[in-house]
Amino acid sequence: MTLKMSCCRGSRAGVPRNRQLALESLESRTLLSVAAEPGSLVLESAGAEPTAYEQYLLELINRGRLDPSAEAARYGIDLNEDINPGTISTDAKQPLAFSPFLISAAREHSDWMLATNTFSHTGEGGSSSGDRIAAAGYPFVPPYGWAENIAAQGTYATSQTAQDTGKIHAMLYASSGHRANQLNGSYHEVGLGLAFGKFTPTSPSPLSLIATEDFVYSGTSVFLTGVVYDDVVLANQFYTPGEGLGSVTITATRVSDNQVFTVQTWASGGYTLALPSGDYTVVASGDALCNPVTYRGVTIQTENVKLDFNPRENTPPVVATLTAAPDPVTRSDNLTLSAGGVSDTDGSVTRVEFYRGQTLLGVDEDGTDGWSLTVATADWPLGEQTLFARAQDNAQAWSGPASTSVTVAGTAVDLGEVDFHTLTALELSTSSLYYSLQTAHDGLLSVEVVAPKPPKSARARLYSQNPEENPSAVPLVSSELLDDNQRLDWKVEAGQTYFVEFYGVNPAFDVRIANLVQHNGTTVTVFGTDADDQFVFNAANSRLVSINGMAYTFADTEVALVEFDGGQGRDRAEFRDSAGDESLEAWATEATFVNSPNDSVADFTVNASNFEELQGYANSGGQDSAVLHGSAQNDKFKAEPAEDYAKVYGGAMYNRVKFFDQVDAYGGGGKDFARVFDTPGDEVFEGTMGLSRLAGEGFEIGMYDFRQVLAYGTGGGYDTATLTDSARKDEFHGRSHKSEMFDMVTDGDAYQITVRAFDVVHARATDQTAGTGGNDIAKLWGTALDDYVEAAEDWLSYGIHRPELDPLYEILAFETVKIRETPGGADQADTADNLTFALTFEGNWEML
Incomplete structure (x- = not known):
């Protein structure tokens, strides 16, 4: 495709313009994202070399392509002035690379226009720009296209100047069509030709500068281009004619395969080097340079890259300090390096590099918020590490290094002395987790991984050496699957240091670490901690000992004695x-x-001490008995045989047994209270001061030394109760809903036994003739039904006609019996003449 445009004439008549063009400095080093076709040929070997002024014109054009918006502002115009909005984007365009063939074509046309006093795109012999490009030897490779700008600038100068060259560029840039050619991102090669001499179209100026600009895209070749210059003519960090350094060797070495590409700079200082895609290290070297200048990390992709070298002698930059935080840093955590006092007296700092030893950690190329770098330390060795920072300025000079040191600590979390420890919500996503600990006891050190859900792939290893410090450390033991959890056990001595590694890919898991069980001979000792402990002994199948969820299973013959201290x-x-x-x-x-x-069953004994709660279970068979003692405080005892449990509790104590065939409970002092409930079957209750007992099918419950005892017969069956007096002066009360025996002197403070809802209650006093039972009284309250009393000698029976006689109370050997007034019914009494106790009736009783 051929791109054509109308010709453009510069200042060609009248007095030349005196407006000075403001040339802002441009960063001398330019890197753009570009690439090259593999196998591309270097085209610099034939055609013309650029002059210093042609090189300068290219630098001006490429400056505009690098930052179109800035260039438009520099010349005081809108980027798309006089053309459709959006025609030229504000995006950076790839830099143009000189083609010697295109230089020849452009320069020959400028010379022809000067010689023939002609200003036209049509050249010698009626040629077009495309004809001239092909004739110069440029190899068009489809798809391809070209465009041409021409300009003439009248001048009173006697030779070419940078000022006139700048005016030529300003004229072309101000013209919409020519600006569109210069900023067309498709073009990647250019030829610029300048001719100087007498030229009538620009009269009355005595002389003129004529320019031809040929732009081409062709094939897929990609170029590394730029200029090597010593910024001494005009110290503005931009190329000026007279600053170019020729015969400098540009060497590009591709990192992936060490393939080398070279070219030498022209006398103008410029160069063009075709490169295949890849990452390169580029070095400029030669007699014109004091020292080789090196760029690393130059990437060639699909567009040209501009790389300039400015080796002017300057004062190197300075890095005053280097700090590292945090210090110490835990390996795998991030470390921030900060370079302080970074400055350059005669230029600017462009980058600061950070090193650990000889290893480059990274680069900061933007110091607006300070010069710093944050790095991960996951692969760093433990211990003290030496760190360096150095700065480079815009002239590629390096500062001396600033250094500091930092201590890299292992990721192992020190748990301190461990008797029992839990770790929750751990995650294995990127690397292993490490912990160190010191053992608290002689015995077993156990580590258990508890993964709540699949994949349950977390594993554990135990070491005597730190595996982070010593990668060759061999684990003492690795975990294995036990009861659906990964588990390891190792015999240790107190005061030893161990390291635990957790590895795998489990997303979330918990850990239990225990050093609480000691097994010597047939004795197992279980240590408690200062926290709340859960101890379990289970003899159902083998001998299982568990502490805080960590279970240990022993054969019957391995354990005869278990000791636990909470x-x-x-x-x-x-x-x-x-x-x-x-x-x-x-x-x-x-x-x-x-x-x-x-x-x-093999014999065993379990001793437990210093606990606040006891739970005993006897549901595996055999005849099992339990004795529960109270404390010196006011304790309570409760037994529900229907629910198969009994318990003593009060204060900080809570002792409970379940499924035992016989339970005896003892009040230990204080105002102790016992309650016992019947079952749906038939029960017998016996109570006296200091001892009460309830018995039924499959169970027997004894209560000793309780001040108060309360027995319930509400569960069903036919229940009988026998209450016997003490050596004190006792009193018995019989009511329809409850009966009770207590001492009259303290009004029941010494003892009180109450039974509720028993079918029949027997109240017995000590034999009167012995004179040891005190003066005992029985008081009976009647019912609303037909009550019946029968008495003879030292006994009395109280019942109800339903119509058959249903006995309620049997009273024996009391000194006094009082029958209270009944609330109704036809009440009858049949008493013999030989009564040995005083009997009184209240109310309307019919005496038979």
């Missing part, structure tokens, strides 16, 4: 029986659980 905290002990006969005896903070030596 220590501080609110601790709970739980005993579970075997198929044999067991007995449990428990006090406020101590308990012993023993297997009978007369059964078929």
Whole structure:
């Protein structure tokens, strides 16, 4: 495709313009995102070389392509002035690379126009710009296209000047069509030709500068281009004619395969080098340079890249300090390096590089918010690390290094001395987790991974050395699957240091670490902690010991004695029986659980102390008994045989047994209170001061030394109660809803026994003739039904006609019996003449 445009004439008549063009400085080093076709040929080997002024004109054009908006502002016009809005975008355009063939074509046309006093795109022999480009030897490769700008600038100068060259560029840039050609992002090669001499079309100026600009896109070749210059003619960090350095070798080495591409700069300082795609290290070297100048990380892709070199001698930049935070840093955490006092007295700092030893960590190329770098330390060795920072200025000079040191600590979290420890919500997403600990006891160190849901792939390893510091450390033991959790156990001594590694890909899991169980011979010692502990002994199948959820299973013959001391905290002990006969005896903070030596189960004894709660279970078989002792405080005892449990509680104590065949409870002092409930079956209750007992099918419950005892017969069946007096002066009350026996002197403070809803109640006083039972009184309240009383010698029976006689009370050997007035009914009494006790009636009783 051929692009054509109308010709453009510059200042060609009258007095030349005196307006000075403001040339703002442009960063000498330009990197754009570009690429090259593999196998592209270097085209600099034939055609013409650019002059210094042609090189200058190219720098001006490329400056505008790098930042179109800034260039338009520089010349005081709108980027799309006189053309359709959006025709030229504000995006950076790839830099144009000189083609010697295009230079020849452009320069020959400028020379022809000067020689023939002609200003036209049609050239010698009626040629078009495309004809001239092809004739110069440029190899068009489809798809391709070209465009041409021409201009003439009258001047009173006697030779070419940078000022006139700048005016030529300003004229072309101000013209919409020519500006569109200069800023067309499709073009990637250019030829610029300048001719200077007498030219009538620009008269009355005695001389003129004529320019031809040929723009081409062709094929897929991509170029590294730029200029090497010493910024001494006009120290503005922009190329000026006279500053170019020729015969400088540009060497581009592709990082991936070390393939090398070279070219030498023209006398103008410019160069063009075709490159295949890749990442390159580019070095400029030669006699014109004091030292080689190197650029790393130059990427060639699909567009040209501009890389300039300005080796002017200057004062190097300075980095005064380097700090690292945090210090120490835990490996895998981020570390921030900050360079302080970064300055350059005769230029600007363009980058600061940060190193660990000889390893480049990264680069900060924007110091607007300070010069710093944040890096991950996951692969750093532990211990002290030396860090460096150095700065480079706009002239590629380097500062001396600033240094500091930082200590890299392992990621292992020190748990300190561990008897029992839990870790929650751990996650294995990127790397292993490490912990260190010191053992608290001789015995087993156990680590258990508790993963609540699949994939349950977290594993554990135990080390005696820190695996982060010593990668060759061999684990002492690795976890295995046990009861659906990964688990490891290792025998240790107190005061030793160990390291635990968790590895795998589990998204979330918890961990239990325990050093609370010691197994010596047939003795297992379980230590409590200062926190709340949960101890379990289970003899149902083998000998299972569990502390805070960490279970240990032993064979029957491996364990004869288990000792548990709860220590501080609110601790709970739980005993579970075997198929044999067991007995449990428990006090406020101590308990012993023993297997009978007369059964078929291997003997064992479990001693527990310093606990606040005890739970005993006897549902595995055999004849099992429990003795529960109260404390010196005001304790309570409650038994519900229908629910198969009994418990003593009060203050900080809570001891409970379940499924035991026989339970005896003892008040330990204080105002102790016992309650016992019947079952749907038939029960017998016996109560006297200091001892009460309830018995039924499959159970027996004894209550000793309780000041108050309350028994219920509300559960069903035929229940009888017998209340016997003490050596004190006692009183018995019989009512339809309850009966009670108590001492009259303290009004029941010494003892009081109450029974509710029993079918019949027997009240017995000590034999009157013995004279040891006190002066006892029985008081009976009647019912609204037909009550019936029969009495003879030292006994009395009280019942109800329903119409058959249903006995309620049997009274024996009381000194006094009082029958209270009944609320109704036809009440009758039949009393013998030989009564040995005083009997009185209140109300309307019919005496038979």
